[in-house]
Amino acid sequence: MKLKPNNAADAKENSTKNMTRRQxxxxxxxxxxxxxxxxxxxxxxxxxxxxxxxxxPSRFKIASINSLQPGSHVFEPEHRVFAFHDTRGYFFALxxxxxxxxxxxxxxxxxxxxxKEGIFLCPCHGSEFTKxxxxxxxxxxxxxDRYHMAVDEGQLIVDxxxxxxTIEDMILKV
Numbered sequence: 272m273k274l275k276p277n278n279a280a281d282a283k284e285n286s287t288k289n290m291t292r293r294q295x296x297x298x299x300x301x302x303x304x305x306x307x308x309x310x311x312x313x314x315x316x317x318x319x320x321x322x323x324x325x326x327x328p329s330r331f332k333i334a335s336i337n338s339l340q341p342g343s344h345v346f347e348p349e350h351r352v353f354a355f356h357d358t359r360g361y362f363f364a365l366x367x368x369x370x371x372x373x374x375x376x377x378x379x380x381x382x383x384x385x386x387k388e389g390i391f392l393c394p395c396h397g398s399e400f401t402k403x404x405x406x407x408x409x410x411x412x413x414x415x416d417r418y419h420m421a422v423d424e425g426q427l428i429v430d431x432x433x434x435x436x437t438i439e440d441m442i443l444k445v
Contacts, residue, residue, distance in 0.1 A: 331347070332427065336422060341357070342357070344378065352365070353366075360445075361444045363403070363417070364441065366416035366417075369398055370398075370411045370413045370416070376391040376415070378390075390402070400415050418430060419433060420441070422443070
């Protein structure tokens with residue numbers, strides 16, 4: 272024999288304490304469905320507002336004119352660019368990306384026989400390039416990319432948006 276509750280508060284208390292298995296499974300199902308809908312809405316939001324891919328600028332300051340002494344160089348790892356101040360007094364910039372498969376070349380200042388000023392060496396596949404970026408030995412078939420340089424308020428500016436083909440076009444005389 273069941274006792275009837277005396278008032279509405281007692282009835283509510285008894286109903287929450289005595290949840291049936293069917294009610295419990297329904298609550299779990301509703302919770303899971305709600306989470307799936309919320310996850311779907313998050314994905315729709317991410318689709319409508321995609322992440323922005325920030326590209327590195329093609330025109331950037333690499334060094335000040337006074338910081339590069341004749342015969343020295345600087346490497347900018349984010350852009351993979353070398354800038355040189357030649358002993359003859361001019362500046363030039365080369366890409367550090369090997370034209371074979373895109374590896375980053377290393378500068379070897381000690382050079383090799385016939386190229387005492389130094390060489391660029393691809394550590395992965397063995398391509399060798401002169402100080403001006405010309406191919407000495409393959410598998411690379413073309414020279415390293417050469418970039419325009421300019422001076423702005425005593426800073427050397429490299430523009431990687433456009434490559435030049437001749438050594439004369441890449442030289443900056445200051």
